[in-house]
Amino acid sequence: MAKDGYDIKRIVIAVLVILSVYTMQAMCWKKQKCEYYIAKPYATSFTLPQVHGSTYPKDFFHCWQIRADKPKNEVKICFESFMLEPHQYCDHDKLIIYDGEDNKSRPIDTYCGPTAPDDIISQDGVLYFEFYSDKDVEYEGFTFTYVSGEKDDLRGACDKGDKRSAPF
Incomplete structure (x- = not known):
């Protein structure tokens, strides 16, 4: 009987060790350094x-x-x-856009599936993005153009005939 109790404790400890290693990897994964870009008055593509x-x-x-x-x-x-990847609640692959410097800023929305978001203009000159994909299915992703300017000047920016694209 004592041996059974000992085996259960060993199993519980092994499971806890595996979970803590997985949690630490996930934390490190999410603390990846983000990339930073400066928008210019001409359109630049991001893929x-x-x-x-x-x-x-x-x-x-x-x-x-x-x-x-x-x-x-x-x-x-x-x-x-x-x-x-499409999903009713964007629980799989998703793009989250925030109006501000990081994920503590006001979220604009979470996007997934085949429908491109409408054009987005920042409120304070900064947009922050997080993209997540799961381990099951992958799709083509997305491409967008970004541009900087005074709010009134940005209304027509990115229109197909008006765009000058610069390589990344």
Whole structure:
């Protein structure tokens, strides 16, 4: 009888060790350094990193911030393509956009599936993005253009005929 109790304790300890290692890996994964970009008065394209030339990686986290080039300017993003794993609640692959410097800022929305978000203009000159993919299915991802300027000047920015694209 004592041996059975001992075996159960060993199993419980092993499970706790595995869970703590997994939790530490997840914490490190989410604390990845984010990339930072400065938006300019001309349109610049951003494409989510892809593997095998056509899809984003499985089990992937990527974060970045786009900041206006001048203190009184705003940032506008315009999606050109968008295809993430569809799910009613975006519980699988998703893009979260925040109006501010990090994920403590006001969330604009969470996006997934085939429908591209409408054009977005920052309120304070900074947008922050987090992209998550699960380990099951991957899709094409997305491409958007971003530009900096005064709010009134950004209304027509990113229009198809007006755009000058710069390589990343």
